[in-house]
Amino acid sequence: MKTGAPSAMSPGMARVRSRFVEELRVRQDRLISLRAELADGPSVAPALDEIGRISHKIAGTAATLGFPELGADASVIDDLIDRTGAANGTESACWLLCDLRDMITRLDALIAAVGRAQLA
Amino acid sequence: MKILVVDDDPIILELLTEVLRIAGYNNLTMCESAYEALDAIASATVPFDCFLFDIQMPGMDGVELTSAVRKMPSHTTSPILMITAMSDRHYIDNAFTAGATDYITKPFEIAEVHARLKGVAERVEQRRQLEDRNPVAVMRAAAATLTQADLEARLAFVDLDGFIEYLALENYLLLMSRVSLIGMRTFGIAVPDLERVFGASSVFEYHAALADFAEAISDALKPGGFFVAHAGGGKFVCVLTDGATFDAANFEVHLHETVAAMDFHFCDGRPMTLTPVVGEAVSLQMKSARGLAGALVLALSSAEAAAKAPRARKPEPASGNAFKFLFGF
Numbered sequence: 001m002k003t004g005a006p007s008a009m010s011p012g013m014a015r016v017r018s019r020f021v022e023e024l025r026v027r028q029d030r031l032i033s034l035r036a037e038l039a040d041g042p043s044v045a046p047a048l049d050e051i052g053r054i055s056h057k058i059a060g061t062a063a064t065l066g067f068p069e070l071g072a073d074a075s076v077i078d079d080l081i082d083r084t085g086a087a088n089g090t091e092s093a094c095w096l097l098c099d100l101r102d103m104i105t106r107l108d109a110l111i112a113a114v115g116r117a118q119l120a
Numbered sequence: 121m122k123i124l125v126v127d128d129d130p131i132i133l134e135l136l137t138e139v140l141r142i143a144g145y146n147n148l149t150m151c152e153s154a155y156e157a158l159d160a161i162a163s164a165t166v167p168f169d170c171f172l173f174d175i176q177m178p179g180m181d182g183v184e185l186t187s188a189v190r191k192m193p194s195h196t197t198s199p200i201l202m203i204t205a206m207s208d209r210h211y212i213d214n215a216f217t218a219g220a221t222d223y224i225t226k227p228f229e230i231a232e233v234h235a236r237l238k239g240v241a242e243r244v245e246q247r248r249q250l251e252d253r254n255p256v257a258v259m260r261a262a263a264a265t266l267t268q269a270d271l272e273a274r275l276a277f278v279d280l281d282g283f284i285e286y287l288a289l290e291n292y293l294l295l296m297s298r299v300s301l302i303g304m305r306t307f308g309i310a311v312p313d314l315e316r317v318f319g320a321s322s323v324f325e326y327h328a329a330l331a332d333f334a335e336a337i338s339d340a341l342k343p344g345g346f347f348v349a350h351a352g353g354g355k356f357v358c359v360l361t362d363g364a365t366f367d368a369a370n371f372e373v374h375l376h377e378t379v380a381a382m383d384f385h386f387c388d389g390r391p392m393t394l395t396p397v398v399g400e401a402v403s404l405q406m407k408s409a410r411g412l413a414g415a416l417v418l419a420l421s422s423a424e425a426a427a428k429a430p431r432a433r434k435p436e437p438a439s440g441n442a443f444k445f446l447f448g449f
Contacts, residue, residue: 056205061226
């Protein structure tokens with residue numbers, strides 16, 4: 001994974017980056033739980049809604065803090081969920097427009113990217 | 121510069137705190153929700169100079185927050201920058217419609233945020249210097265007789281549908297150049313002889329008449345998608361988000377009818393005759409960033425030229441609704 005060089009960051013920015021990586025651990029755990037709900041749960045809309053919100057936050061910050069690929073992975077999921085209307089609970093629209101298996105594959109990629117970012 | 125930043129992600133708030141501090145902005149207030157922000161604005165003893173809002177937030181979102189702030193008399197023209205990951209055109213349109221001044225997409229480049237804020241800071245400083253030089257000017261201005269400077273000033277009619285500040289319109293088009301300018305057109309509207317019409321009027325009377333005229337423009341352009349900015353004097357520049365079939369001559373007739381129906385009068389009861397002219401529409405498609413600013417100027421120049429030589433009026437259509445009449449479908 002390509003990352004920005006932390007050495008080029010100001011001490012303040014490096015602190016924010018560390019906080020972001022710490023938060024990624026929590027977000028990764030949550031995404032793993034939500035992935036299970038998505039694969040096995042009776043209703044996918046609430047899970048998609050939360051996955052969308054987490055992805056949205058990661059997408060908004062990652063590249064600025066030196067994780068452009070993580071940001072891109074998160075952005076794909078954020079856009080997909082936003083477009084299918086899952087965030088509004090319109091589950092039928094989501095089922096029609098979004099291939100759930102594709103979503104799970106992308107989510108796996110995001111979870112892996114989050115894991116790599118923590119090691120960077 | 122006193123800045124209020126609103127985002128539901130604490131990491132973004134920390135990041136923006138650092139980004140802003142690096143650029144020398146230390147008077148910062150951070151809020152994690154729109155409701156918290158409204159409380160901070162209401163309880164501020166010194167008003168905020170600038171706002172940075174995220175769009176997607178639980179409860180009240182950043183667009184709704186922008187609308188709420190714009191309704192506050194002290195913040196009708198305060199710079200509001202959206203900092204958001206929402207890059208689709210409808211989010212951008214909604215933000216500018218609500219009163220946003222500028223729009224920065226996440227993930228942002230730190231240098232880009234600094235550059236945009238530098239422009240905002242210069243504008244805030246200019247306004248502050250003006251108020252320091254003449255602190256009673258704002259209070260006296262309404263009753264004062266109109267001056268050339270009053271006539272040339274760009275006014276903000278942000279409470280009218282589709283109206284945004286001129287700077288915001290330029291910023292909107294710059295953003296659109298990255299998304300889509302297909303079908304977008306701009307044109308100017310000018311009211312000839314404005315100096316003569318308002319020669320003996322007060323600032324209040326001029327502003328009130330111009331606000332009514334702006335309302336007529338807004339009404340005449342509905343229900344299409346549009347943005348309009350006052351460009352000073354009797355000049356307005358309009359951007360149609362889907363104006364491929366727009367006909368300037370037909371719109372001019374429709375605007376005349378709308379203005380006539382509003383039956384304008386001076387404060388002393390005399391009838392006020394405003395006969396606006398509409399310049400030729402300029403396509404924005406394939407325009408570069410520099411070309412977009414030039415297109416607005418070109419649209420205004422066309423309206424000014426038309427004001428000197430008004431076109432022959434076309435006959436009114438026998439039937440059909442206004443939208444079909446204006447846009448030809």
